[in-house]
Amino acid sequence: MSDQHEKPVLSTDQPLQLFEKQKRIFPKRVWGKFRKLKWLAMLITLSIYYLAPFLRYNRGPNAPDQAILIDLADSRAYFFFIEIWPQEVYFLTGILIVAAIGLFFLTSLFGRVWCGYLCFQTVWTDLFVWVERFVQGDRNARLKLAKSKWSLEKARKYLTTHALWLLISLGTGGAWVFYFNDAYVLLDQIFHLDVEPSVMGWIIALTLSTYLMAGFAREQVCTYMCPYARFQSAMFDQDSLVIGYDDRRGETRGKLKKGQDLTKRGHCVDCTACVQVCPMGIDIRDGLQMECIACGLCVDACNSVMDKLSLPHGLIRYDTDRGFREDRPNGSPPSVKPHYLRLRTLWYVGILVSVSVGILYGLLTRSPLDLHVIHDRNPLFVTLSDGTIRNGYDIKILNKTHHDKMYKVTFEGADGITTKVQGVGNYSLIALPVFADSVAHFRVFVMAPAQQNPRTPITVTLTDPFTGLTDHYETIFVSKKYDD
Amino acid sequence: MADKIERDDHSGVETTGHEWDGIKELNNPAPRWWLMVWLVTTIWAIGYWVVYPAWPTLSGEGERGGTVGNSGWTQYTQLEESQAEILQQRAKYLSDFEKASYSEITKNEALYAFGLAGGASAFKDNCATCHGTGGAGAPGYPNLNDDDWIWGGSLDDIEMTIAYGIRADHEETRYNEMPPFDEMLDQNTIEMITDFILSDQPAGAPAYADNCASCHGDTGRGSQEMGGPNLKDVIWLYAGTRADIIAQIKRPKHGMMPAWHSRLDKQTIRQLSLYVHSLGGGEM
Ligand code: SF4
Ligand code: SF4
Numbered sequence: 001m002s003d004q005h006e007k008p009v010l011s012t013d014q015p016l017q018l019f020e021k022q023k024r025i026f027p028k029r030v031w032g033k034f035r036k037l038k039w040l041a042m043l044i045t046l047s048i049y050y051l052a053p054f055l056r057y058n059r060g061p062n063a064p065d066q067a068i069l070i071d072l073a074d075s076r077a078y079f080f081f082i083e084i085w086p087q088e089v090y091f092l093t094g095i096l097i098v099a100a101i102g103l104f105f106l107t108s109l110f111g112r113v114w115c116g117y118l119c120f121q122t123v124w125t126d127l128f129v130w131v132e133r134f135v136q137g138d139r140n141a142r143l144k145l146a147k148s149k150w151s152l153e154k155a156r157k158y159l160t161t162h163a164l165w166l167l168i169s170l171g172t173g174g175a176w177v178f179y180f181n182d183a184y185v186l187l188d189q190i191f192h193l194d195v196e197p198s199v200m201g202w203i204i205a206l207t208l209s210t211y212l213m214a215g216f217a218r219e220q221v222c223t224y225m226c227p228y229a230r231f232q233s234a235m236f237d238q239d240s241l242v243i244g245y246d247d248r249r250g251e252t253r254g255k256l257k258k259g260q261d262l263t264k265r266g267h268c269v270d271c272t273a274c275v276q277v278c279p280m281g282i283d284i285r286d287g288l289q290m291e292c293i294a295c296g297l298c299v300d301a302c303n304s305v306m307d308k309l310s311l312p313h314g315l316i317r318y319d320t321d322r323g324f325r326e327d328r329p330n331g332s333p334p335s336v337k338p339h340y341l342r343l344r345t346l347w348y349v350g351i352l353v354s355v356s357v358g359i360l361y362g363l364l365t366r367s368p369l370d371l372h373v374i375h376d377r378n379p380l381f382v383t384l385s386d387g388t389i390r391n392g393y394d395i396k397i398l399n400k401t402h403h404d405k406m407y408k409v410t411f412e413g414a415d416g417i418t419t420k421v422q423g424v425g426n427y428s429l430i431a432l433p434v435f436a437d438s439v440a441h442f443r444v445f446v447m448a449p450a451q452q453n454p455r456t457p458i459t460v461t462l463t464d465p466f467t468g469l470t471d472h473y474e475t476i477f478v479s480k481k482y483d484d
Numbered sequence: 485m486a487d488k489i490e491r492d493d494h495s496g497v498e499t500t501g502h503e504w505d506g507i508k509e510l511n512n513p514a515p516r517w518w519l520m521v522w523l524v525t526t527i528w529a530i531g532y533w534v535v536y537p538a539w540p541t542l543s544g545e546g547e548r549g550g551t552v553g554n555s556g557w558t559q560y561t562q563l564e565e566s567q568a569e570i571l572q573q574r575a576k577y578l579s580d581f582e583k584a585s586y587s588e589i590t591k592n593e594a595l596y597a598f599g600l601a602g603g604a605s606a607f608k609d610n611c612a613t614c615h616g617t618g619g620a621g622a623p624g625y626p627n628l629n630d631d632d633w634i635w636g637g638s639l640d641d642i643e644m645t646i647a648y649g650i651r652a653d654h655e656e657t658r659y660n661e662m663p664p665f666d667e668m669l670d671q672n673t674i675e676m677i678t679d680f681i682l683s684d685q686p687a688g689a690p691a692y693a694d695n696c697a698s699c700h701g702d703t704g705r706g707s708q709e710m711g712g713p714n715l716k717d718v719i720w721l722y723a724g725t726r727a728d729i730i731a732q733i734k735r736p737k738h739g740m741m742p743a744w745h746s747r748l749d750k751q752t753i754r755q756l757s758l759y760v761h762s763l764g765g766g767e768m
Contacts, residue, residue: 378618382629382764385717390629390764422762424593445764 022220024146025281027129028139028273032300041117042126050171053178059083062402062436070180076437082363085400087370094359098352103228104235105348109340111241111318112232116295121221124172124214125279128165135161139276165215166207173206219280223291233290238321239339243294245274245285245316246324253285256309267315273305274298274316284316294318369407370398371462373473381478389479390447392422397442397462399434406431408465411446413458414477420445450479582751586639589758596758603759606752610744611760619763623722624739629763632719636708637767643757647750649743650711657743660711665695666734678729680704681715 680688706714
């Protein structure tokens with residue numbers, strides 16, 4: 001029997017690699033419209049990130065005046081006029097929904113602009129690459145340095161680069177903690193090296209993760225770790241803006257020979273400028289790839305090449321799938337404009353508007369007072385000497401205003417109710433004191449004759465006598481059943 | 485072992501020479517990052533063995549067996565430290581609590597909260613077995629939530645009851661005993677007394693006055709000095725039907741409350757008194 005399976009012909013000098021090693025990418029410097037846009041986006045996003053905690057916002061007495069603050073110790077979150085208590089995490093849910101849909105909306109309109117311009121992984125990687133270039137020189141110098149033997153020069157350059165990276169990372173980790181503490185106080189503490197271990201821990205963790213992610217993991221994060229990169233294609237259609245290479249115009253590519261008329265051949269001169277600038281290390285001329293973050297740097301690179309050759313821009317460009325498939329004379333500007341008004345985008349707008357309105361409604365109608373009542377479980381009721389039934393309740397009053405308040409509480413629904421507040425201070429239900437921005441607990445006994453209904457519904461009402469605002473809580477009054 | 489190194493045609497990787505049903509194992513090295521992590525964790529582990537308790541031994545260097553790291557840290561020392569910390573935090577309150585009288589405590593929010601918290605946990609540990617976790621009692625075990633007190637419901641009375649018990653083995657204990665009347669009175673008289681108690685039928689009044697009034701009071705409203713329960717309210721230590729009452733007169737049941745004086749310290753007993761008093765029936 002002859003061997004029917006032919007062995008695959010593979011050279012043993014070039015063994016098959018099942019795993020690809022991370023290729024180090026040395027993006028070349030580029031200048032142009034999109035590069036400018038990227039620097040601008042970096043300036044704006046980083047400024048917001050670093051400066052936002054230092055903004056002040058006056059909330060009056062008894063409340064912090066930091067505009068954006070997550071106060072974990074007192075479990076409060078502040079965002080300008082918005083103040084969120086732990087009971088109101090649904091606001092956070094709403095904000096997250098808006099953020100997610102906003103991202104989808106942006107993607108359906110402009111493609112992966114988030115990835116290319118705003119994502120913190122992109123922004124910090126960009127900054128780190130800039131440092132690399134600042135210390136070690138541009139692509140060719142960096143390549144040469146990486147390949148060269150260790151020398152004092154190389155060590156000095158690498159040390160400087162990593163020191164600067166760590167410094168930026170420290171700034172990143174440092175800025176993060178300002179969102180959770182009073183920024184000015186903490187800044188002072190940091191300068192005096194007098195910070196709590198937990199704060200220190202966060203600073204160290206974020207410093208190291210920034211250093212690792214922006215310094216080493218870089219494009220690997222976008223390609224292998226980021227879930228968003230994976231499911232974005234679900235939001236793409238033929239009208240989404242993508243970066244693409246116009247192969248009808250570019251092919252057949254080839255090096256420029258002396259005296260060749262470029263209008264009679266493919267416009268791509270195979271200079272690989274677009275490949276060298278790509279921070280993701282891909283060749284966009286192979287077609288749209290998952291790795292492409294639509295940063296537009298290859299567009300800038302190619303356009304400057306086209307300028308030198310006096311050819312029109314746009315061999316590589318932002319365009320829609322429809323635009324790239326359009327039949328038109330070589331070199332003429334694309335005529336297909338993206339449709340921004342599509343069912344998909346309208347859907348996103350619809351969701352965005354309704355969730356935002358919901359959040360806004362919630363914020364505007366947010367009650368500054370809140371009442372919770374827990375009926376005693378053990379015992380459910382107590383019979384007193386004269387046959388009166390007594391029930392115990394724990395009541396919790398949330399005063400979300402920034403003023404100390406006196407509230408009135410009433411129990412209604414059963415016949416012949418009398419009440420008594422248990423505890424220090426001889427309080428009565430007519431005036432229960434609750435400090436500004438805090439929760440107070442009271443223990444209340446409610447006495448009444450045995451009711452017809454063994455579980456009589458009771459309405460507890462909390463009133464702010466000055467504003468007239470109320471909150472209600474439905475509970476029960478448990479009493480023995482009449483035997484007769 | 486294979487004598488010569490064999491290479492896999494497909495991938496060019498050496499094989500280990502092991503073969504199962506024609507499938508050969510490739511000798512791929514572990515990824516470098518994996519090796520690094522392994523090395524680092526190994527070094528870390530060795531350092532850990534030196535610093536922390538790590539190896540169990542039969543007798544052991546440490547008092548509880550096992551090696552003790554050079555840091556001296558064990559979970560036992562950690563526990564002791566955190567307990568000491570709690571005691572230290574409590575000490576401040578405790579010394580204030582010790583010095584304060586009941587009337588001072590009930591006016592001081594912090595001390596009162598401290599007393600109630602301590603009392604609540606001591607109650608669950610010591611009292612809940614008989615009186616229930618909510619203090620609601622059971623037949624024979626008084627309900628501590630209501631306003632009916634056999635021996636008095638002021639803070640001092642409650643403290644005394646807890647400290648020395650009822651019919652307990654302590655010289656200061658409160659003691660009384662209802663005699664078995666089935667040896668002294670006939671059935672008819674006992675029934676008349678029962679009807680007098682339950683519905684004020686005058687026929688039983690003389691017999692009640694002769695036999696019961698000394699402990700339960702002339703009108704049946706009880707006497708806290710004597711520990712005679714109030715017979716005119718709706719609360720019964722044992723069940724309150726006519727038959728139950730007759731049975732109790734004939735052959736009375738008596739409960740026993742242990743004296744906690746020697747088992748709990750004075751401040752815990754005071755905390756317990758505050759807690760029981762706060763359940764809703766405490767008398768001023
Ligand atoms: S292919 Fe172009 S747009 Fe895509 S990541 Fe590379 S440089 Fe940026
Ligand atoms: S930069 Fe433009 S011309 Fe140069 S290789 Fe890329 S596509 Fe071709």
